[in-house]
Amino acid sequence: MEPLPRVAMVTRAQARVGLVFRVMPNARCLTCRLYKVCAGLLRPKGRYKILAVRRKAHFCPLIRDYMVVVEVEELPLLAAVESKVAVEGVTLRYESISCPRDSCPYYEYCTNSPLVEGEKVKVVKVVERIACPASRSLMLVELLPVASFKDPNSR
Template sequence: MVITLVGEKLAKPGLEFVYYGPGEPCKSCRLARVCIGNLEPGRRYKIVRVRNIEHPCPLHEGKVRVVEVVEPAIEVLVEPRYAIAGSKIKLSFVECNDKNKEELIRPEGLFEGDTVKIVEIIGDVECEGRKYKLVRVMREKE
């Protein structure tokens, strides 16, 4: 579990977001270490708890709230031979140029080479005549 700050309007349990990096005002903010110091650019986070603490912020319409976040499970396509529930694999994105499946081929929050644990096999997906497995994974922190 990670403690961070999010805009008051976004501070709702269950909300997922991708952290893209600090804004210009963050560089001189006294809360930057807590707010953005705990987050990794390009990763997806899910708010699990909103605390009743707020702070002023020039980016988020005046206020941010303290929240607890986790990295959620993310759906991704993998080669069928790697789709074994409970196994850990080094993520290698499949080759497919179907723009409608882009979020499953290269989902935000995961990077090629991440070590992930397959927590669930959801089903089969065909892409450009090849069959892949749609799985739900959790990133393993190194």
């Protein structure tokens, strides 16, 4: 079953069907009365694709311009997982890979995913084997959360 599109708001310049964007909310957004409908249902650092643009717009005091209401779908995120669970179609609970080697080109995929520890995700695509300098058997995969994101900051 396909997840339902979510409603969010983007700048007028971004309000185009097919545009892919990453959510990077400002800390001041959390106090805005429109936060819940603007970015509150979207995962910070998550990637989304605009499916439809609505006619409604709201003024954003932070950017001093109008934000347009859009329908979006969440896109898969790249992350590192243990090779034994890197099978397309498998549903698993996400666990970040602890690693002290911050100079590794895969470090961000192992330790800094927008996914939440223990969150149910589906392996959408196996991208490549990771040449891990710590000799771990890891794969770079595209993961899609099974359930909708629930923002703990949302009122």
